[in-house]
Amino acid sequence: MTTESAANLPDWVTCNLPIAQGIKGEIDRLCNLVHDSSGDQKLSYLMTLAHARDRLRNLGFRWSHYLRISDLSDLGKFMRSQAIKVEREIGVKFSVAQKPVGRANALFVDTETTGLGLDDEPISLAAVLTEIDCTSGRVVQEIASYHGFREPHCKISPGAFAVHGITKASLSGKEFDLMMFVCLFQSANICIAHNASFDARMIHRILPRDSYTAQWACSCWDVEWPSLGNRKLDTISEALGIHRTTPHDAMADVRTMMNALQLEKHEGGTYLLSLLSRASAARKLASF
Template sequence: MEFLLWALVAVIVLLVVSLQRRKVTPPSARQKLVQNCLDTQAPSWSDSSTSKPSQGAAPKVRGVDAAVEARHLAEEIHRERDAAFAAPPGSAARNEGVEHARVLVGRLRALVSGHPALSARGLDAMLHDLDAIKASDQRAIQPRASALVTAGPVVVAFLDTETTGLGERDEVVSLGIVLAEVVLPKGHLLREMEAFYSVREPSVPINPGAQAVHGLSAEALKGKAFDLPYIRSLIDQADVLVAHNASFDRRMLERLIPDVAKWPWRCSYRQVGWPEGLANKKLDTICMHFHIKRQQPHNALSDARAMMDCLLMPTGKTVRSRSYLAGCLLKPNF
């Protein structure tokens, strides 16, 4: 009798050990395993997918492997794109990087198409960026002198960007440009030539803080793309580019048009002697001081136009006084 009792205990222990070995990772942990496998969008289990793991069910190993492979592919694509951006225009390294990234995008698209549980939004935007690299090589911006004429008409591109965030890998999601002709030395407006606004779907996630500022969601931007040749045509007309915190806008725009950094830039944040007594030099504060209304704050075109209006304000008591823009344009290249 005692032998049978010990045998029963042994069987129970073996069953417990076997069950422990077969215990699966719960769905929440599994989702963490595949989360961020793509920089474009964190993959998630589709509600309509038959492969969605139920509570307590064993996940398919192949799905996890696919998620890990997708993440590695996405990271490699970003590395190739960034290396291509950094390589000299027209170089073999640049061309090879673009072509290799294209091959990887194709592999990633094929992988995702075979696994409904994974999502790969942003691949089209990535291909658009690769096209932009090749286009910039074919039609490179010719650098101009950073010093502008001190008297006569000057074409200025006032621009602003809204982005996915502030980091090195963040991207532009909207761009606003006001192209205008002004006359130096007083910096008065001769004519507004053109206004441009566009949005694009990024290939990286939008930071929640950034989205709270500009209100542009991944869903709203899906399938959108910049007309880069048209943007280049606007920049080509300008003698100088002006932005509020130009170092940031230039860095972000450079990811799409790498050689835009060769163009003369001026910064309305750091190169303008705004009136004394302002709490800070934020665009909001400057607009309030001059009673300039912004129809859509943190809309790229609205902000570009508001910046232009502030810069065109006279520094003296009459409209004939020199504008704040004049002082900015006569500063060295930023």
């Protein structure tokens, strides 16, 4: 991320540049301390250095579209050489292998549309970008959110109107904030939606698939929900005791999905953890 490119990005993206620079400075300082120390002190500095390296690697993964982390192979060679010295000096073996931090950026998404057909379009989009802990299945923090509306180029079907109650007249002249839209998707490592194949298809009417790298996971089919009559969000939220103030409002549905996924299953672990363990899109998250 350069200063020039950062000028056109929201603060929740650009704030990661000084964070990365801070960790890089910490790594440089620790390398000097490791080099100049011996015995138990060298081991202590080496452990701290390994953790700093893994944090930088994780940050680079989470914000890979915007951050370019330099090659860490030379750092790895230095750490291995110092680990050998530690073993010789105090007889302690220390593995400098990269350890996953287990944090990722998850984008929870919902759309309201003109209908279900191939020619239908999104008219409302809600998205919440979060940092998640992949080992606990918990949302660590919300990073950014967006809820916008768009005037479609086709009619809103009676069936769709009966669900969300949005009229074409109420959408006159409205457009999605494409800059925000693009930043959210390019900042995500995984996109989660309830019936993801449908929401992804609608998103791609606005945002080309090759403009972001995150894969999709489905909270409808990739989660081991309780045995219910169906997997509708209404049914799931009612069964789990989640109050919905405005069903079929895109942002309300995103919040409901997030709340449901963070609940504990009877056998332990959250439903989000269940999704992360089952969804093929989530498999590589565990290595960072």
